[in-house]
Amino acid sequence: MxxxxxxxxxxxxxxxxxxxxxxxxxxxxxxxxxxxxxxxxxxxxxxxxxxxxxxxxxxxxxxxxxxxxxxxxxxxxxxxxxxxxxxxxxxxxxxxxxxxxxxxxxxxxxxxxxxxxxxxxxxxxxxxxxxxxxxxxxxxxxxxxxxxxxxxxxxxxxxxxxxxxxxxxxxxxxxxxxxxSNIIQIDEKSYLVNGRINIDDLNEAIGTDFEEDDIDTVGGLIYMILGRIPKQNEVVRYQNYIFTIAAISGRKIKLVRIEKEIDSVQVTK
The missing domain is CATH 3.10.580.10 (CBS-domain)
Incomplete structure (x- = not known):
């Protein structure tokens, strides 16, 4: 929604x-x-x-x-x-x-x-x-x-x-x-996270394996995937997860919803 x-x-x-x-x-x-x-x-x-x-x-x-x-x-x-x-x-x-x-x-x-x-x-x-x-x-x-x-x-x-x-x-x-905390668990397969959370901390907290060279935060990862500033409610797929931009102010990605998508390994750019 x-x-x-x-x-x-x-x-x-x-x-x-x-x-x-x-x-x-x-x-x-x-x-x-x-x-x-x-x-x-x-x-x-x-x-x-x-x-x-x-x-x-x-x-x-x-x-x-x-x-x-x-x-x-x-x-x-x-x-x-x-x-x-x-x-x-x-x-x-x-x-x-x-x-x-x-x-x-x-x-x-x-x-x-x-x-x-x-x-x-x-x-x-x-x-x-x-x-x-x-x-x-x-x-x-x-x-x-x-x-x-x-x-x-x-x-x-x-x-x-x-x-x-x-x-x-x-x-x-x-x-x-x-x-x-920078992470709120919404249900069994989805989380709401701060856009500035460190990727290593996120991986450790929710068991993911997100990793890209020279990228430190979830917000930075989304910028890397899209190659531009995302829009409010925009959906990005990475590995087998769906990232939804829940809140953005200017260039700052404030909140991201991360949901596991078991059948997808597509990366959307």
Missing amino acids: KIGDIKFGDSKKNILIEKIIEEMKEGGKILSAYEENMILNIIKLSNISVRDIMVPRVDLHSIDIKASIEEVVAMIQEKGVSRIPVFDEEYDNVIGILHAKDLMKYVFNKEQFLINEILREPYFVPEIKPINDLLVEFRENKIHLSIVVDEYGGISGIVCLEDIIERIVGDIKDEFDKEG
Whole structure:
């Protein structure tokens, strides 16, 4: 089951999801702890507003439209951000979003840099919007970030797609924190693991034999197999195991579900 399998924004369906879970169990459908936990977290989204999960104004990194490319690059490197709100004179006057990747064409042509030529249109949302509704809008408009405004039209903060996804998988990540473990066993043949776990430690813990030259972590192994950044819920096959990307933020693979696939020895690239 994937996050995309659930229809967000439909309050009537959300009300019935708990009942559906029980009916699925009664009908013989086996839900893993991971799947059930994810569905229950989705239900909670309708009771959470953008205000509850946004990055507040005091922690927001934005830049003036008059900034030089050196200033923009410095902010990206120092703050570790890939999308930056751009304002014109006044902080509350956000006129666009700058994506770090759009700077590439100016690497060797800095003198031609004009920030307003690569700005993307900002997407504004009110503080009180339920995040399940916002998730629908993110998916429909293919955007990952929105500017949050208060009742007076001032900037309150920003909210990213990653913030919502973390709400869905948050309880699972809390288990890692509480137990001090990088591995959670879901059932007899599947595990949820931290993307940064050392491959040798994983092999020892679950009896696998994953090994590639110069690869130390599960996340690194997935990058090696695909040759690119994976997508949320993407499935990768390696040896006789299925790897599902359960949570990713930017380039960081945070959670991976590993499930044994007895009849398969295929490696998907």
